[in-house]
Amino acid sequence: MFKNILIIGCGMIGSSILRGAIAQKLCKTIYVFEKNSKYLNQIKKINKKIILIKKLDKKIKIMDLVIISTPMSEYQKIIYKLNNNLNDTALITDVGSTRVNVAKLVKQELSKNLNWIMSHPISGSEASGPKYGSKNLFKNKWCILIKSKKNKTLENKLRRFWKKLGSKVLFMQEQDHDKIFSVTSHLPHLVAYNLIKTAQDFQKAHKKNIIKYSAGGLRDFSRIAASNEIMWRDIFFNNSENMSKIIDLFIKNLKNFKMDIKKKRNSLLLDKLKKSKKVREQILLLKQDISKPDFGREN
């Protein structure tokens, strides 16, 4: 499919693409650029044929697919290197979680003769680093591609690439993407972080060790709130307008909830609690989660 693929940034997501591309034989040679020296040995162990490169210099002229899977705050520096060294037949993609900001950056900074089509695979976990990657990470998961007017051939090539990794591919406008994921992904993460912070504040104020009783619900949020801080700072900063709006709606609903409890509005509250179940049913029907109670944790 491709001759030479370059993966820039080889953490959990990058190494999952790496593993999948090797397993599916999606290229002749695969190159990796990774700044974190601790990761290099882990990457070498994945496959002997992987070529580690130390600089994004003229040698990258041979690449026909470049996949950027670093935190988004690294993109600007990378773009300069690509502008100087990449061949204009190459396809560039990235796996960032917000898209309007990257669309802007690419428009402003990338050489007009280079081609960048954005990807966002909806998969991940709280773990960081190449040892947590999996060739099956993208299997049956959505991968959102952002519509490009430029180059249909490259768009099709990118779609086929993700399909080979197991993704269900879907095209979206970047504005729609950022709105939708502010609700389904960014708000849940923010709320999880905020819940852990609130528990920490309570613990400090009351001098009680409450973490040991976290099995009643808190532990599930703690998993989400253990995600990579650089990645999430970048997401929150880059989707700040949508975040502001959805936080406001969340707070409005929370205040109503508080009044429902305070005033013992029985049928209103029961109705609210019951309606959530429908969402869970939809999620299971859409195979967005496993149906085993308690995530199938072993008892």
Next chain:
Amino acid sequence: MFKNILIIGCGMIGSSILRGAIAQKLCKTIYVFEKNSKYLNQIKKINKKIILIKKLDKKIKIMDLVIISTPMSEYQKIIYKLNNNLNDTALITDVGSTRVNVAKLVKQELSKNLNWIMSHPISGSEASGPKYGSKNLFKNKWCILIKSKKNKTLENKLRRFWKKLGSKVLFMQEQDHDKIFSVTSHLPHLVAYNLIKTAQDFQKAHKKNIIKYSAGGLRDFSRIAASNEIMWRDIFFNNSENMSKIIDLFIKNLKNFKMDIKKKRNSLLLDKLKKSKKVREQILLLKQDISKPDFGREN
């Protein structure tokens, strides 16, 4: 250990106690009172020796342990039956999730010659009904008993009972209990319900099907928000003062979070996101959760 145990309300928790008590041979005969006729066949299938009773009448005089595992809003009716029919050597316990309200109710309504010591096993799942129970549900989980001044012998008997089911038993004051669990259990559930409600509101307003993209975080909250609505209404209503306080702290933190994002307070935000990881580490160290990324969901 006991001659005759009666379980009143045999859903997920009740049937787990039932299964554990049979497996550990904690009594000669075990009786079940369950109002939901749909559950009766499921309960019969658990074990042939289980005796189903249809009324809480004079026949219950023979019980030496009564375990109430109905929603807390059922307790008042049950207390009247116990007052009229139970022998004063019997031990009564329950598994409700808030304790100050039940302590009050018992003080006001239960016959002075009867003995009620409250239990709260910290285990459960979003699933309701006896078919989801497990004899191992309580294994290595905390079970909080509320200190009673009355009867040390019965207190010891109850402690041994939970230990045989696999619980780690701990004594607490009811006020401390309700404060601690408002943070570690009740707030996480309320926040999960509120997140799903917010996603539903957004979906309605924007006419976008967002649920299909829930794998980015929302799905995990949807599991918690699929919990039994009667049980959770009872918890929220009965712990309303603590809930009010902790919701206010949560909203205060959320507003700060929003400003961190809006004003791009880089180091403040990074620090906040990093600190959450420490809680996750503690939770794993305390074996309150499995350490497999993404709850070990299969890829």
